[in-house]
Amino acid sequence: MAHRLDxxxxxxxxxxxxxxxxxxxxxxxxxxxxxxxxxxRYEVTPPGLHYVLTHYDIPYAxxxxxxxVLDGRVxxxxxxxxxxxxxxPAVTQRVTLxxxxxxxxxxxxxxxxQPWLVEAVGTAEWTGxxxxxxxxxxxxxxxxxEVVFTGADHGVERGVEQDYQRALPLDVALGGExxxxxxxxxxxxxxxxxxxxxxRLVVPGWYxxxxxxxxxxxxxxxxxFTGFQQAVAYRLRQDAGDEGEPVTRIAPxxxxxxxxxPDFMSRKRVVRPGVVALEGRAWSGRAPVTxxxxxxxxxxxxxxxxxxxGEDHRWAWRPxxxxxxxxxxxxVLSTRATDAEGRTQPLEQLWNRGxxxxxxxxxxxxxxxxxxxxA
Amino acid sequence: MAHRLDxxxxxxxxxxxxxxxxxxxxxxxxxxxxxxxxxxRYEVTPPGLHYVLTHYDIPYAxxxxxxxVLDGRVxxxxxxxxxxxxxxPAVTQRVTLxxxxxxxxxxxxxxxxQPWLVEAVGTAEWTGxxxxxxxxxxxxxxxxxEVVFTGADHGVERGVEQDYQRALPLDVALGGExxxxxxxxxxxxxxxxxxxxxxRLVVPGWYxxxxxxxxxxxxxxxxxFTGFQQAVAYRLRQDAGDEGEPVTRIAPxxxxxxxxxPDFMSRKRVVRPGVVALEGRAWSGRAPVTxxxxxxxxxxxxxxxxxxxGEDHRWAWRPxxxxxxxxxxxxVLSTRATDAEGRTQPLEQLWNRGxxxxxxxxxxxxxxxxxxxxA
Numbered sequence: 001m002a003h004r005l006d007x008x009x010x011x012x013x014x015x016x017x018x019x020x021x022x023x024x025x026x027x028x029x030x031x032x033x034x035x036x037x038x039x040x041r042y043e044v045t046p047p048g049l050h051y052v053l054t055h056y057d058i059p060y061a062x063x064x065x066x067x068x069v070l071d072g073r074v075x076x077x078x079x080x081x082x083x084x085x086x087x088x089p090a091v092t093q094r095v096t097l098x099x100x101x102x103x104x105x106x107x108x109x110x111x112x113x114q115p116w117l118v119e120a121v122g123t124a125e126w127t128g129x130x131x132x133x134x135x136x137x138x139x140x141x142x143x144x145x146e147v148v149f150t151g152a153d154h155g156v157e158r159g160v161e162q163d164y165q166r167a168l169p170l171d172v173a174l175g176g177e178x179x180x181x182x183x184x185x186x187x188x189x190x191x192x193x194x195x196x197x198x199x200r201l202v203v204p205g206w207y208x209x210x211x212x213x214x215x216x217x218x219x220x221x222x223x224x225f226t227g228f229q230q231a232v233a234y235r236l237r238q239d240a241g242d243e244g245e246p247v248t249r250i251a252p253x254x255x256x257x258x259x260x261x262p263d264f265m266s267r268k269r270v271v272r273p274g275v276v277a278l279e280g281r282a283w284s285g286r287a288p289v290t291x292x293x294x295x296x297x298x299x300x301x302x303x304x305x306x307x308x309x310g311e312d313h314r315w316a317w318r319p320x321x322x323x324x325x326x327x328x329x330x331x332v333l334s335t336r337a338t339d340a341e342g343r344t345q346p347l348e349q350l351w352n353r354g355x356x357x358x359x360x361x362x363x364x365x366x367x368x369x370x371x372x373x374x375a
Numbered sequence: 376m377a378h379r380l381d382x383x384x385x386x387x388x389x390x391x392x393x394x395x396x397x398x399x400x401x402x403x404x405x406x407x408x409x410x411x412x413x414x415x416r417y418e419v420t421p422p423g424l425h426y427v428l429t430h431y432d433i434p435y436a437x438x439x440x441x442x443x444v445l446d447g448r449v450x451x452x453x454x455x456x457x458x459x460x461x462x463x464p465a466v467t468q469r470v471t472l473x474x475x476x477x478x479x480x481x482x483x484x485x486x487x488x489q490p491w492l493v494e495a496v497g498t499a500e501w502t503g504x505x506x507x508x509x510x511x512x513x514x515x516x517x518x519x520x521e522v523v524f525t526g527a528d529h530g531v532e533r534g535v536e537q538d539y540q541r542a543l544p545l546d547v548a549l550g551g552e553x554x555x556x557x558x559x560x561x562x563x564x565x566x567x568x569x570x571x572x573x574x575r576l577v578v579p580g581w582y583x584x585x586x587x588x589x590x591x592x593x594x595x596x597x598x599x600f601t602g603f604q605q606a607v608a609y610r611l612r613q614d615a616g617d618e619g620e621p622v623t624r625i626a627p628x629x630x631x632x633x634x635x636x637p638d639f640m641s642r643k644r645v646v647r648p649g650v651v652a653l654e655g656r657a658w659s660g661r662a663p664v665t666x667x668x669x670x671x672x673x674x675x676x677x678x679x680x681x682x683x684x685g686e687d688h689r690w691a692w693r694p695x696x697x698x699x700x701x702x703x704x705x706x707v708l709s710t711r712a713t714d715a716e717g718r719t720q721p722l723e724q725l726w727n728r729g730x731x732x733x734x735x736x737x738x739x740x741x742x743x744x745x746x747x748x749x750a
Binding site: 003024028032037041058113117157193262360 | 376377382395397398402407409412413431489536633641642644704744
């Protein structure tokens with residue numbers, strides 16, 4: 001009897017009607033985690049609260065012996081230790097990262113994978129060397145079209161054994177806005193293991209799949225990359241046989257801090273009558289966020305929120321505020337962002353088989369009690 | 376129509392036969408998180424990888440204005456800022472913490488709550504003031520029996536609105552082994568928000584429910600505490616009507632780092648034939664761990680692992696190693712710890728309605744491929 005990878009590594013599937021979250025999805029949810037939504041209060045997410053998604057295992061990495069190799073269609077191959085990377089002029093950028101699968105577990109039918117609700121997001125100050133500086137030093141040859149990034153995390157996915165790999169088009173890799181970073185620090189400290197220690201890629205405005213962690217190789221190629229994470233995963237498909245469009249930049253999204261206090265088990269919210277200060281943050285990897293609206297009646301009517309910031313940190317979320325006068329009863333709070341190119345968030349799900357790039361508006365059910373002291 | 380807390384806050388329940396993980400359980404799993412098991416490689420868990428369980432919301436805390444009050448049956452009430460706590464001689468202890476509900480989602484029937492598999496654990500260096508020092512300064516009056524700890528996190532649970540509160544017997548609170556700490560630092564840094572910033576309790580050897588975070592009040596009482604988290608939750612019950620034994624100290628447990636590499640979706644493991652170095656850690660809050668065994672055949676036979684450490688850090692896990700010669704085929708790896716008082720881990724579940732203190736042995740299914748280069 002043969003023992004093959006297919007024995008442990010199945011095809012993608014959709015959950016059946018009424019099918020609860022499986023033990024396999026739970027195994028992913030127990031190790032990966034979102035950002036608890038009350039952490040939207042922080043402009044920069046404190047360590048440990050930023051969302052984390054690891055495809056395979058967090059690899060062991062020794063900063064002292066780690067080498068990043070840049071090769072392929074370049075005139076001069078580079079081989080750099082972390083200290084050598086730190087010798088380049090450092091650039092620090094505040095960047096909001098979001099998982100491409102954020103919101104997946106709210107879709108019907110539910111794509112079976114990491115079961116995110118809405119909290120797969122976080123913002124950090126990333127410090128590193130601009131990728132274009134390293135590419136200029138290596139000298140990109142004519143005919144180059146893409147840059148492939150290889151991480152050290154190793155696993156199998158739908159039968160394909162692989163190191164995690166993703167590519168960027170050459171113009172994105174060479175561009176200065178957004179400035180793609182080869183980063184070695186997060187919030188002024190060395191990268192934590194789960195965020196790519198000792199070196200990772202940061203591509204502002206792009207979903208998480210582009211942010212290759214535990215970065216070991218950067219390869220300039222003269223043909224488009226057709227690896228698993230580019231050609232099979234992370235594509236927008238209605239049917240399994242579709243070629244599909246690639247997942248790229250982050251669609252606009254606003255989230256609110258669930259107000260009042262929660263029930264432990266249902267996570268439903270309770271407030272008392274009166275003015276409730278609603279707050280949250282909004283971002284888009286496509287174009288700057290220009291407006292945020294709030295609905296307190298399940299999306300039937302919308303009011304503009306006060307939007308701050310946005311000047312200094314193009315690639316980070318912007319804070320917003322809205323004063324809501326809560327009256328006794330049941331309410332559903334929602335918020336939605338609009339960006340400078342007119343993109344906004346749908347009230348009905350935009351479905352695809354991978355559950356990617358889904359920016360359905362958040363729904364926060366709230367119970368307002370009868371009076372100040374009611375319980 | 377009345378709007379009451381009962382409308383959002385239901386009774387405890389068990390999942391039905393074949394019932395998948397619910398959206399409510401998923402909402403807890405998406406915000407709380409376990410320690411990815413490959414992080415067992417670290418003696419001290421790096422920030423962000425230590426397990427986190429927040430009952431309600433992570434409260435906002437300003438370290439500058441935070442005050443901890445110690446009162447009740449004492450001669451002199453204390454009111455201490457964080458700087459005042461730091462003025463006492465500091466004690467640092469390495470402590471392994473584990474959630475009382477670790478393993479819950481593997482039980483049949485499954486208690487519906489935070490759905491942990493086996494990874495709700497972590498080890499940190501905690502620094503603070505011994506509780507007994509503060510109690511001595513305040514002067515415990517005769518007739519005192521317990522000490523109640525109140526955190527700042529506020530919510531509702533099974534219809535009861537509450538700040539999180541737990542009590543310790545007076546002898547535990549006054550004891551020096553284990554040394555109960557009022558802690559303000561984790562791994563030499565201020566506490567992160569999710570670990571109780573700016574002040575928390577650390578009770579070595581006890582399950583997580585005793586480790587009150589965001590600590591605001593310490594109250595010495597002359598009657599046993601009957602609050603929700605003491606008298607209703609965290610008790611070992613077979614039937615809902617039982618009074619039940621309280622959950623206290625951590626039962627022995629060993630875990631292994633799943634070897635080889637994983638499939639993304641199933642998290643099943645793949646190795647190639649040959650010697651595989653199995654490693655892991657073991658702990659007990661009852662008595663020191665004295666032995667660890669490994670089984671590679673679903674628990675039919677067991678072999679002793681090499682156990683290290685244990686002299687310097689009584690309240691932290693001990694590392695162990697075992698060389699396994701993997702042959703092609705399917706295997707289930709397990710490990711179990713035994714402590715100095717002869718306690719060990721069961722091969723069949725020890726069930727209670729809360730899913731507490733369950734130390735069923737870990738099962739790690741592994742596929743060994745046919746040969747070195749097989750795929």
